[in-house]
Amino acid sequence: MxxxxxxxxxxxxxxxxxxxxxxxMPVVTDYYVSLSQHIGKPAQPVVNAGDEVVEGQLIAQASSFVSANIHSPVCGEVVGVVQRKNAQGANVECVHIRSNGKxxxxxxxxxxxxxxxxxxxxxxxxxxxxxxxxxxxxxxxxxxxxxxxxxxxxxxxxxxxxxxxxxxxxxxxxxxxxxxxxxxxxxxxxxxxxxxxxxxxxxxxxxxxxxxxxxxxxxxxxxxxxxxxxxxxxxxxxxxxxxxxxxxxxxxxxxxxxxxxxxxxxxxxxxxxxxxxxxxxxxxxxxxxxxxxxxxxxxxxxxxxxxxxxxxxxxxxxxxxxxxxxxxxxxxxxxxxxxxxxxxxxxxxxxxxxxxxxxxxxxSTVLPTPCINCGRCASVCPMRLMPMYIDFYTTVGDMENAIKYGALNCFECGTCAYVCPAKRPIVQSVRLTKMKAKEKK
Ligand code: SF4
Ligand code: SF4
Known part of the structure; x- marks a missing residue:
């Protein structure tokens, strides 16, 4: 194999x-269809509050080259465009549709x-x-x-x-x-x-x-x-x-x-x-x-x-x-x-x-303890990065060195954090560095 x-x-x-x-999944009453279900710009709504829509109808259009159309998952009435939290905790705009049983x-x-x-x-x-x-x-x-x-x-x-x-x-x-x-x-x-x-x-x-x-x-x-x-x-x-x-x-x-x-x-x-x-x-x-x-x-x-x-x-x-x-x-x-x-x-x-x-x-609900330099995280990383240094430099606020040790090349698989005996939150460190680098850019 x-x-x-x-x-x-x-x-x-x-x-x-x-x-x-x-x-x-049976039909439910309320659907909150995110306009940001893809990488790239959020889709642009093409429906308004009070509009009746059918299952599969376009409700938001791709707004740039890297964006995607969004379609209604159900027959119903558009209640409006509302702000909701997504799974990552960010606020996103969603088209709220109330099903009408059609x-x-x-x-x-x-x-x-x-x-x-x-x-x-x-x-x-x-x-x-x-x-x-x-x-x-x-x-x-x-x-x-x-x-x-x-x-x-x-x-x-x-x-x-x-x-x-x-x-x-x-x-x-x-x-x-x-x-x-x-x-x-x-x-x-x-x-x-x-x-x-x-x-x-x-x-x-x-x-x-x-x-x-x-x-x-x-x-x-x-x-x-x-x-x-x-x-x-x-x-x-x-x-x-x-x-x-x-x-x-x-x-x-x-x-x-x-x-x-x-x-x-x-x-x-x-x-x-x-x-x-x-x-x-x-x-x-x-x-x-x-x-x-x-x-x-x-x-x-x-x-x-x-x-x-x-x-x-x-x-x-x-x-x-x-x-x-x-x-x-x-x-x-x-x-x-x-x-x-x-x-x-x-x-x-x-x-x-x-x-x-x-x-x-x-x-696991164990709290992280200091790194013991065992090297396990580096040995399992498929990208051959040095996760312990990314975590250390992020923790002390040195984003430059966190990037130098590969934070931007990490694809957040979490293998390093899984094997870490100190339960260091390495993926969170990587995400923080990426976020800071994006803000800086
Ligand atoms: S999360 Fe990143 S640093 Fe950790 S093993 Fe995966 S690719 Fe390597
Ligand atoms: S696996 Fe954990 S304890 Fe071991 S070197 Fe990496 S970060 Fe440190």
Whole structure:
């Protein structure tokens, strides 16, 4: 099995939802649809208070090259544009929609034999962004300045607890593969890989049953046809699903510090993104719902749910039976790269792959102590940084040296903080330095 240098074996806790079939989130009363569900400028609202909207209707338009359209997740009436906290604690503008129980839907015209440019245009219209968490507008990603020869689909899903990509590959295999082929057509490449971690044997087997999909073995590669998709089985190790580590594992290419995957001739897209591309091109459906894993031993009935964007987390938790008494931590996303929440008064976005309620046995509440210079953080860092120095210099307010030791090159995987015996808050230090550097810029 292929992998990368560094990283760490983290217990995956996926058994809570690994076999839970996808369920639909029922309609709730109020939706708060963020205008900032992507990297780049917030979308510009095109609806006003009192307007009636239908499911899938455009409610906010991309406001610059790096931005994305937003569509209504439900039929209802626009109450207004309001300020709400997002999962990161920042104030964001949201379109508040109150559902009216109707079931009308808007869809773009279906495209049966689209050209590469038509695929890219549809992805932009449908507001598709990287659904692995980054939220980079996909149409922009698929028009790189550098020439590309390979597409890697990130099916590692290395974050503990999460299973939404895994279930999608098992339950919607052909639709997912159609999305992969549409992306490959949009960027005109034939070298297509799906990198999947070894803990997803059911999805791995299901993919290999499909026509035009082969394993990354010597025998299979000898008979490879031009359009065959190669499924690469990856060692279960965190953070196998980071862009740079999955490129290293699948293609043995090193993305230079500060560069994008296109610099080494590659585009990386996530499983959910590929499915959203299928849905937008083949069915004309814009991106306004996504799969989420709701898990952790603090959730009474953990589930894999298909959830409209803008759904309050409180409604999702209620559907899952609520939280147990010994819940000590609420997390938006996975436990490694997610964000701790202070309450459930947050609505979902296009990039939310999960929500966790962790009990006192699962979540560490130990306070940090001084660094003991053991070097463990540096030995596991996949970017070969010196996390202890980043943390030290941030703590003493020396941002220049924190940057010198690589704060801006860190992709916040959290492996260093996980292995640190002193429980140093290294990722928070990195985020603080990045924020200060951005302010200075
Ligand atoms: S320094 Fe950044 S990239 Fe390196 S292990 Fe820590 S969080 Fe991950
Ligand atoms: S792992 Fe923690 S204690 Fe060890 S060197 Fe890194 S920051 Fe210091």
């Amino acid at each position: 292929k992998t990368f240098r560094g990283g760490f074996h983290v217990p995956d806790n996926k058994e809570l939802t690994a076999t839970a079939a996808i369920e639909q 079931q009308d839907k808007f869809a773009y015209p279906k495209l049966s034999e689209p050209t590469p440019q038509q695929i890219v245009n549809r992805i932009a219209e449908a507001g598709i962004v990287g659904m692995g968490g980054a939220g980079f507008p996909t149409a922009v990603k698929l028009q790189p300045k550098d020439p590309v020869d390979s597409l890697v689909i990130n099916a590692a899903e290395c974050e503990p607890y999460l299973n939404c990509d895994n279930r999608l590959m098992i339950e919607r295999t052909q639709e997912f593969l159609q999305g992969v082929r549409l992306i490959a057509k949009a960027i005109n490449v034939h070298n297509v890989y799906i990198g999947i971690e070894a803990n997803k044997q059911e999805a791995y087997a299901k993919l290999l049953e499909q026509e035009g999909v082969i394993a990354d073995t010597k025998e299979a590669l000898q008979n490879r046809q031009e359009d065959d998709i190669v499924v690469v089985l990856l060692k279960k190790k965190y953070p196998q699903g980071a862009e740079k580590t999955i490129i290293k594992a699948c293609l043995n290419r090193d993305v230079p510090v500060g560069a994008l995957p296109a610099a080494v001739g590659c585009i990386v897209d996530n499983v959910g993104t590929a499915y959203a591309v299928y849905d937008a091109v083949v069915n004309g459906t814009p991106l306004y719902k996504r799969l989420m894993t709701v898990s952790g031993r603090g959730i009474v009935n953990p589930k894999n749910l298909e959830v409209p964007v803008g759904t309050p987390l409180s409604a999702i938790v209620e559907l899952c039976g609520g939280t147990t008494e010994n819940t000590t931590k609420l997390v938006s996303g996975g436990p490694m790269m997610g964000f701790s929440l202070v309450n459930l008064d947050v609505a979902t976005t296009k990039t939310d792959s999960g929500f966790l309620a962790l009990t006192d046995k699962e979540a």
